[in-house]
Amino acid sequence: MKLSIFFSFLLVSSFHLSSSQRYNALFNFGDSMSDTGNVVLAGLPYGMTYFGRPTGRCSDGRLVIDFIAEGIGLPHLHPNTAKDADFHQGANFAFIAATTLPFDFFHQRGLSKGLWVNASIHEQVDRFEKLLPSICGTPQECRDFLGKSLLVVGEFGGNDYSTGLFASRNVSEVRTFVPPVTQAIAEGLERLIGLGAVDIIVPALLPVGCFPLYLTLYNTSDPEDYGPRTGCMRRHNALSWYHNTLLRRQLDRLRPKYPAVSIRFADFYAQVFDFAINPLKYGFKDGALRTCCGAPGLRNYNFNLHAKCDQNGSSVCPDPTTHVSWDGIHMTEAAHRIIAQGWLHGPYVDPPIVSSSNN
Numbered sequence: 554m555k556l557s558i559f560f561s562f563l564l565v566s567s568f569h570l571s572s573s574q575r576y577n578a579l580f581n582f583g584d585s586m587s588d589t590g591n592v593v594l595a596g597l598p599y600g601m602t603y604f605g606r607p608t609g610r611c612s613d614g615r616l617v618i619d620f621i622a623e624g625i626g627l628p629h630l631h632p633n634t635a636k637d638a639d640f641h642q643g644a645n646f647a648f649i650a651a652t653t654l655p656f657d658f659f660h661q662r663g664l665s666k667g668l669w670v671n672a673s674i675h676e677q678v679d680r681f682e683k684l685l686p687s688i689c690g691t692p693q694e695c696r697d698f699l700g701k702s703l704l705v706v707g708e709f710g711g712n713d714y715s716t717g718l719f720a721s722r723n724v725s726e727v728r729t730f731v732p733p734v735t736q737a738i739a740e741g742l743e744r745l746i747g748l749g750a751v752d753i754i755v756p757a758l759l760p761v762g763c764f765p766l767y768l769t770l771y772n773t774s775d776p777e778d779y780g781p782r783t784g785c786m787r788r789h790n791a792l793s794w795y796h797n798t799l800l801r802r803q804l805d806r807l808r809p810k811y812p813a814v815s816i817r818f819a820d821f822y823a824q825v826f827d828f829a830i831n832p833l834k835y836g837f838k839d840g841a842l843r844t845c846c847g848a849p850g851l852r853n854y855n856f857n858l859h860a861k862c863d864q865n866g867s868s869v870c871p872d873p874t875t876h877v878s879w880d881g882i883h884m885t886e887a888a889h890r891i892i893a894q895g896w897l898h899g900p901y902v903d904p905p906i907v908s909s910s911n912n
Contacts, residue, residue, distance in 0.1 A: 576625050576752075578688075578702040579618075582677045582741070583647035584712050585611045585883060586759075587618045587705070590632035592649035592670060595863045598846055602873060602886050611649065613846070613873045614886030618645065618705060620893030624907060625703065633680055640688050643702070646680050648672035652716065653709040653734045659716055667716050674709055674741040682748060696749030703906070704745060707756040708821055710734045710796050714761070719770075724788045731796050739803040746811050754902060755804060756819040757797045762789030763829045765844045765854035765881040772852050783829035784842055790826075797822055820901045824892050825884075828877045835891055838875040845869060845876035845885060856881040 581587050590609030599607040603614030609632065610616055619629050622643070630645035631638035638644075651672035652659070659668055689698035713734050717727040742753060761767050763785035771786060778787055804816050827834075829841040839845075843855050848867045850857030860866030862880035870876060874887040884892075895901035 576627065576701060576703045577698065578641065579622055579625065579627050579630060579643035579705070580681065580702060581618045581630055581643075581645045581647055581705045582674065582681070583705070583707050583709060583756075584651040585647075585649040586708055586711070587616055587645065588632070588647040588649045588651075589616065589618065589630050589645045591634050591645065591647065591672075594649060597863065598869045599863060599880075601869070609649070611883035612879050612886055612889065613869075615889060616886075617889045617893045617896070618647075620890055621703075621705065621896060621906065624893065624897040633684060640684060644681075644684060646672075646677040648677070650712055651677070651709075652712045653737050654713055654730075658730075658733065662717075664716050664720050664722075667719055674706075674737055675744070678741050678744045681745070685748065692749075699749035700751050702750070703752050703754065704750050705754045705756070705819075706742060706745065707738065707819075708758055709738050710758045710800075711761065714792060714796075718767075718789075724792055728792060728795060731792075731799055735796065735799040735803050738800060739807060742807060742816065746807075746814055751813065752815045754817050754819050754896065754906070755800070757800065757821040757823075758793045759821050760785060760790045760793050760826045760829070762786035762791075762793070763825060763841060765842060765847070765856040765878050768842060768854050769851045769856045769858070769881070780829075783826070785826075785829055793822055817902050817904070819896050821892070824895055824901050825877070825888075828888065828891075832877070836874065836887070837877050839870070841877040843876065844878045844881045845873045846880050854881070 588609055593607065593609040596607050598613065600610060601613050622629050627642050630643050631640060633644045633646050648670050650670040653674050655673045656668055656671055659665060685695045689695040713730050714727050717730060745753065763783060767786060767789050779785065780787055801818060804818055808816055828837060832840045843853065846862035846867060846869045847855045848857040848860035849855060873885045876885050877888045879885045897905060897907045899905035
């Protein structure tokens with residue numbers, strides 16, 4: 554590559570990296586960690602803290618993507634299935650229970666029973682591609698429009714792995730899902746880049762071994778199965794760690810291939826893991842492993858499969874801001890707010906979405 558071309562790429566890249574320019578739009582892809590209403594399943598107390606009503610968000614209030622929108626001066630994202638919504642400032646394509654991989658992958662492995670939302674990453678990108686002309690016009694106009702948009706792609710993978718784990722497949726078998734999952738994420742990113750995306754945040758997989766749901770379902774009497782500082786399950790966190798390692802490798806492969814595109818890794822794992830290690834540092838007085846909205850079950854996690862949040866027998870803690878976990882697998886608004894700050898201002902997205910020069 555000629556030096557002049559190389560330096561021009563660097564200039565373009567540094568513009569997107571250092572400028573938290575006033576984004577014209579925000580687009581999100583993922584699963585229940587960021588769905589803002591494409592799937593509405595639960596009633597109150599979901600949504601109680603901020604919205605005062607259930608909105609389809611799996612939390613007591615706002616999600617990370619809501620705080621990101623607020624942080625860059627944009628409205629909360631409409632779910633892409635909303636009727637008569639204005640999508641000119643963005644849209645949300647995330648679906649509760651969405652897997653990264655298509656249904657065929659799971660059908661071939663006898664894992665069809667737990668699948669009910671056909672919203673793989675490629676299905677979500679298909680929806681995005683179909684919506685774009687109504688927002689920005691011609692392909693070139695859309696490329697210009699996406700040049701001033703922020704895309705958050707993920708997290709993805711959690712439901713792929715839980716589909717196997719909840720069907721009693723062992724962690725070793727589910728670990729074999731990781732390469733095709735991370736490959737599918739990379740392919741989805743390339744499709745978005747092909748449409749004109751230039752600024753993309755890719756969140757890591759969360760440390761699922763710290764979730765009350767997993768701690769309850771897979772509890773053992775062997776102390777070696779748990780981290781001494783966190784109380785989280787080692788094997789399940791190792792699965793998340795492996796996913797994040799391969800995901801980083803995929804992003805490292807894409808960056809030199811698309812030098813004018815900013816592809817930033819959001820370290821969801823490290824943030825939530827730190828909540829488990831240092832809950833008091835963040836004001837989580839009841840620790841990171843105990844559910845706010847739930848009922849007593851196995852061990853001291855306040856999670857019970859027969860009395861889940863919003864079901865008879867469950868109750869809500871007096872103050873959700875003292876908890877990381879809302880319902881055993883999703884987090885509270887308080888946790889989402891702290892996570893979003895780590896993405897907007899660093900250090901968990903590098904460089905952060907909002908640069909210091911614009912604070």
